[in-house]
Amino acid sequence: MKELNRTYDPSREEEIYSRWLSKGYFRAKVNPDKTPYAIMIPPPNITDKLHVGHALNNTIQDIIIRAKRMQGYETLWLPGTDHAAISTEVQVVKAIAKEGKTKESMGREAFLERVWEWQKEYGGTIVNQLKKLGSSCDWDRERFTMDPGLSDAVLEAFIRLYDEGKIYRGERLINWCVKCQTTISDAEVEHEDGEGRLYHFKYNVVDSPDTIAFATTRPETMLGDTAIAVHPEDPRYTALIGKSVFVPIVNRQIPIIADTYVDPEYGTGAVKVTPAHDPNDFEIGERHNLPRINIMNDDGTINQNGGPYQGLTREAARTRIIEEMNEKGLYIKTETITHAKGTHDRCNVIVEPLIKLQWFVRMEELAKPALEAYTSGKLKFNRERFGKVYQHWLEIIRDWCISRQIWWGHRIPAYYCTAGHVTIAKAPPTACATCGDTKLKQDEDTLDTWFSSALWPFSTLGWPQKTPDLEYFYPTNVLVTAPEIIFFWVVRMVFMGYKFMGEAPFTDVVIHGIVRDDQGRKMSKSLGNGIDPLEIVEKYGADVMRLTMVNGNAIENDTRFYWERVEFSRNFMNKLWNASRFVLMNLDEETANEPPVALEDRWITSRINALTKEVTEKLDSHELGLAAQKIVDFIWDEFCDWYVEIVKPRLYANKNGDAGPEALASRRSAQATLRTTLITALKLLHPIAPFITEDIFLALQSEEETIMLSLWPAHDDTQADPAAEKAIETVKEAVRAIRNIRAEKQVPPAQKISVIIQPSDPSAQELYTGSKGFIGFLANASAVEVRVSNSDIAAPEGNKDVVSTVLSNATLYIPLEIDTEKEKARLTKERQKLQQELARIEGKLSNQGFVGKAPASLIAEEREKQQMYAAMLEKVEAELAAL
């Protein structure tokens, strides 16, 4: 038999992983004989370094894919990375800044070359880190969102959508980041409540002594005011509608208009209207044909429309305007309020609404099938609440601004001639499609990163080509991601999937929570509270990391990171390792597989059969935390603490094979059960802890070359043995009772005791007779005597010094010196407990409602318990009387 090292060495993981790689176990093939099962990795950004969030996300995916692989599916877990347009560009801009360069000074081409260099150098970092986690991705199929193939898919999708009128170019108010100098989508704007100031001013009504008061949080936008709006039915203002007010800072007269958007109850009931810098005002402007005066440059400074304020930053302009209004006697007051500020999620700078000519995806039609997929139940979320988020987002969806004013990304395939006609083409066209002009200029903008990510589930499989991969693996099965990605990505993948493939890209979405620090805070760079998963892998191994990520957690909830939990996982691996060493030490070369015969063997076989069923179900429903916990509990508690201990006498007593053929046969069957049980447990654990299970598996058997591709245990109802389970439970109860007495009486471990068991009935007598060998071993008793069941001798005659305790199917007597008073107190307590239980049951059974409406099986169960407790109570009374 092979041997295992004295302690488990997680540094062996690397060697095991390279073996799997070289054997090609992760590789997926198009195999018509098998059912495909595919997961597309949420591609990490090339700017990312592996953090705990990735560790959790990828652990979940690997657990699912490894289980499915063992269950006989043709599994594909496709890995890759995302070009992360803005993040990457920001990083590279920083890098070149150190060399005194800027994007502009380098020029577009040179800059992009530089980004590609950066990508080659750092883009693979996270991929290599994923390997350290044990991820069983098909690395031959690794993709990058800016691969030639994927880039082609992006252009293809753009052109098709454009041709259908689903992509258009238009002037809209968009979110502008003055720092990154680009538009950003609504989803990229973070809203945060913060303290702000609400400034109250008034404008003079032209040709009238009246003034109109209003309030604003952004006084600088007064430069772009083109109206004052009031509610049409507001009696305070009806007379003024149609008149004008004078905006002093820019010497402009603007009309007073009526619009129902204005809430007469709020503030003064009058609103300044700046169509070029506020979404609501933009709409009011549309309705009333107001001019849109853009007052801001792309960098956030005031432009020529700001007159004397030109060149000032938005903040400085604000201060000066307040001053000027004050000088003119038009300033009223300033209030401190809390209000939401929109900031860019990448750089935290306040977003400025600006009017720009941008590219948009028309969402109304595209959203319909995506919404229907959820409402009809075709697309399932692991929790309904996540589905509601998805649904809600689709219901309020607005057109998607997809153009970005940055260089790193897929350049928009639009070419403009001198006359301004647009030609859309994959490759630069030679002439304008409208007028034939040959002087063409490509659109400067690139596409939102999420445009390419939205195509990920099929672009990675070769779309728009009709590849065998695409045919076989699409649609994929499950998508695993974090909740904040639902609208960025999940929604967009689904509608693109319907648009181009005719069906949703996956059937199940598993949303998981985030890993927080031990105080419940988000891990962040600024707090410095991040945990490096690689540090854990380095120190404890990936198995420990992986188990810690999922064990006992409901994955949809946030979890806190505790080193104590890491240590628990480490302790568990150690336990498993040592138990396996024990099993190996006690197997013989000739140990064969044989069916369980002995009660305890049937018990553990029945138990692991039940475990198999449970774990398979929990994995199927993606309740990985529960699955992990069940396996851990089984291995540690039932297998190690009970079964291994129970069979020790059978293994030890016949070590030399000289205790007779019957004893040898008993040893052999114990060995067989030990091994098969352990192997099954290893298989169930393998998706969670792939490395240690492989090592042990290879030592335990020689038929198969890896546990990875071994067959998932089938649960088999014929293996269920409720009678054996119940029997062993009562034996455990007896052992615990004896141990308890030993502890209570402080019997030193070296002191052997003897135990007398008085069974209540013949079947109990048979049970204890058959089990007395290991009962003695487990309870550290030198002799166990099982009496005849119907003998009514209360206590061993002639000896007053006996501790007695009543079990459900027997009474135990342990000859020990006793303190009569203490014994009385103990038995009285037992009696009280039984009386309480009986009272509870009798209360239930005498309740007409319960007897009339509860299921018959439950009532029968209660009656059974009632009888059992009554019998036990009688015995306790007898023991008390005998004292």
Place this chain on the structure above:
RNA sequence: GGGCGCAUAGCUCAGUUGGGAGAGCGCCUGCCUUACAAGCAGGAUGUCAUAGGUUCAAGUCCUGUUGUGCCCACCA
């Protein structure tokens, strides 16, 4: 402002068709028992936030309240 979570043992959390409250860590006691002291055995600890309701039966379903967290949102 709207929506969605969470509140269970000292701490962190499980508990998915409603049927006698669980784990890990921590704590107390005793053990280096030849697989494992990263271990073994034994033990203590809960008005399952709060007030109602539905039910024979509620940690579990419904409503209100309080505390707490997240997401969404154009109220000047």
